[in-house]
Amino acid sequence: MEKIRARCEENGDCLLWPGAITTRGPVVTLNQKQIQLRRVVWEDAHQKPFPPDRVASVDCGHINCLAGAHIIARTRAQLVARTNRMHASAGRNAKIANGKRRASKLSEEAAEEIRTSGLSAQEMSEKHSITKAYVYMIRAGHFRRNYSSPFAGLGAR
Structure with a gap:
């Protein structure tokens, strides 16, 4: 552990490894085998073996x-969810939404009418041949969100 710490550079609370890095983080090669250093540091800090069904990740x-304080043992599902949250953006979300809208039977004009109309959900569902639940979800901004304006969906009508 002392050799690992000696090679690292301090940057605030972080200890940054200057050596080899893979998609799984910092590594060293010993006897032609790659060793994941986060697992070694985690085991040293917790005084127990790293869980085999987990991935060593950092929060910083x-x-x-x-x-050691930044290393967390996560499941693959937790790591994927965190990565997706980090890479989500309004522009990316708009591209995904536009792709889905091209395949939708409901036009953008109809969705806008549903958002702004004073008619009941029952009336709008019958008019556009969709379910009441879909009308409620459009009005709540869960589906068919308007990405054309930065002020869309802020509650003002």
């Missing part, structure tokens, strides 16, 4: 960080 955002 530095892919080369080896600070």
Whole structure:
């Protein structure tokens, strides 16, 4: 552990590894085998073996960080969900929404009418041949969100 810490560079709370880094984080090669350093540091900090069904990840955002306090044992599902949250943006969400809208039977004009109309959900569902639940979801902004204006969906009508 002392050799690992000696090679790291301090950056705030982080210990940044200057050596080899893979998609799984910092590594060293010993006897022609790659060793994941985050697992080694985690085991040293917790004094128990790293869980085999987990992935060593960091919360600080530095892919080369080896600070024991930053290393977390996550499931693959947790890691994927965190990665998706980090890469989500309004522009990306708008592209995905536009792709889905091209395949939809409901036009953008109809969705806008549903958002702004004073008619009941029952009346709108019958008019556009959709379910009342879909009308409620459009009005709540869960579906067919308007990405054309930065002020869309703020509650003002």
